[in-house]
Amino acid sequence: MTDFATALDDALTGVTELTSGSFATDDPYAVQREVVDRRLARGETAVGVKLGLTSRAKMRQMGVHEVIWGRLTDAMRIPDGGTLDLSQRIHAKVEPEVAFLVRGGEIAAVAPALEVIDSRWRDFKFTLPEVIADNTSAAGFVVGNWQPVPEGIDNLGVLLEVGGRVVEIGSTAAILGDPRRAFAEAKRLAGVLRDDWIVLAGAATAAVPVTPGAVVRVEVEKLGTATLKAS
Ligand code: OOG
Secondary structure, eight states, rough: OHHHHHHHHHHHHHHHOOTOOOOOOOOHHHHHHHHHHHHHHHOOOOOEEEEOOSHHHHHHHHTSOOHHHHHHHHGGBTTEEEEEEEEOOOOOOOEEEEEEETTTTEEEEEEEEEEOOOOOOOOOOHHHHHHHGGGEEEEOOOOOOOOOOOTTTTEEEEEEEEEEEEEEEEEEETTTTTTHHHHHHHHHHSOOOOOOEEEEEEOOSOOEETTTTTTTEEETTTEEEEEEEEO
């Protein structure tokens, strides 16, 4: 176990922050693997992968031209309508997304989804290797109802609501021009996508901070909704 992975795992379990610049690595995905392997060793199960920086706005913000990916475990899953425990997160934000269900390495179904991101880096300030090592800020997710991929999946309207107010408006087109491209990227990057795994395609809008008591809802045209309540 590298010191870097230990520090990230301690920050995760202790709900404490790290400061950008305190560790270096030339293989951030190896550090990420160590961090997630620790979670698996504690009894969590791998349930899929997530893509990050799939929107041009986020890539521009980070000054990068590549997507990043992280690993999902069962402990990150929040049932639709369930509770996000903010006492176990540092400074959580939510993003409206779509999720794909994997069968035979292909897309079997799609669902509206919320991703919870929570950087272990102070103020969400990190370099690209730092966010990759930190499992691309993965901290939770909610998946709505699975359904067949509808016509026009490359341009469905997306609303993010907090407390019944619309706070972000976007389109699935913001996800690499077509969220199916994010699935293809996930397959290429992760190497293998297992049956029943979930692929989170990446944010369709900017991420929004959540505070205790907030009810967060994503609505994707043709797909429906997914909801969480922050406590
Ligand atoms: C990195 C993760 C971003 C997305 O969908 O772009 C992400 C971060 O901004 O903390 O998951």
